[in-house]
Amino acid sequence: MRGQGAFALAMVILLVAGAFAFSHDSAGGLLPATGADTVVVRAVGDYGYSPDLIENIATGANISVTFLDDDPSGMQHSFNISSREGFVIPTTWTAAQLNQLFGTYPALYSTIVNYTGAETTGWFESPSAPGWYEFVCNVSGHFELGMYGFIAFGENLPSNLTQPTRTNLGGLNDGTIGLIFGGVFLAAIVLIYLIARRRRAARARANVPAPRNRPGTPPGKSGDLPPKAPR
Secondary structure, eight states: OHHHHHHHHHHHHHHHHHHHHHHSOOSOOEEEEEEEOEEEEEEETTTEEESSEEEEEOSSSEEEEEEEEOOTTOOOEEEEEOOSTTOOOOTTOOHHHHHHHHHHSOOSEEEEEOSTTOEEEEEEEOOSSOEEEEEEOOSTTTTTTTOEEEEEESSOOOTTOOOOOOTTSSSOOHHHHHHHHHHHHHHHHHHHHHHHHHHHHHHHHHTSOOOOOOTTOOTTSOSSOOOOOOO
16 A cells, blocks of 8 residues: 555656646747736747747836846846837847947847846836837847847737747757656656556565465475376
């Protein structure tokens, strides 16, 4: 009974861990926030933001911003909202061209985090009229690898905006981490099943009674001798 209880406990722990792994939100996605005055954005692995699409943020309001570094690589990241409305920055632009853009169109909001676990908070006044804008990381090379997103105030984002893709760029995003946990979870279930099956088989063998000899039969000899052939 004690072995069965330990097995059941292990299964519960693995189920909880597996549920966490598969439900953990992936990088990217859309943050629907009708009239919201709070934005929370994370820098994640594979040079991305989560979320990277944000819409319906309140216009003409003080917007609270929390920016966190959840990138397991420990790299520095920034969050800069361009003030050029309705403009998609070409993904071929270099860091120098980004700096020139933000020199001409000062950022609506700008902040930076320097290591995994770092967090900044601040606020800015959103535009008074509906519109959408792009936000980027201007740490050298990060924007070119797909670290950008879009935010809309007082409206939805246009449906034709291209969401960034960051597949196989060498980092670990949340989706990749979820797959790793999921694989470990399934492997652990199989391993525990095989161990439990082996233990049950061993107990079954241990409980099989040994063959009993007939009285007077020498040890090691069968008690049931074959009948003698007639003469």
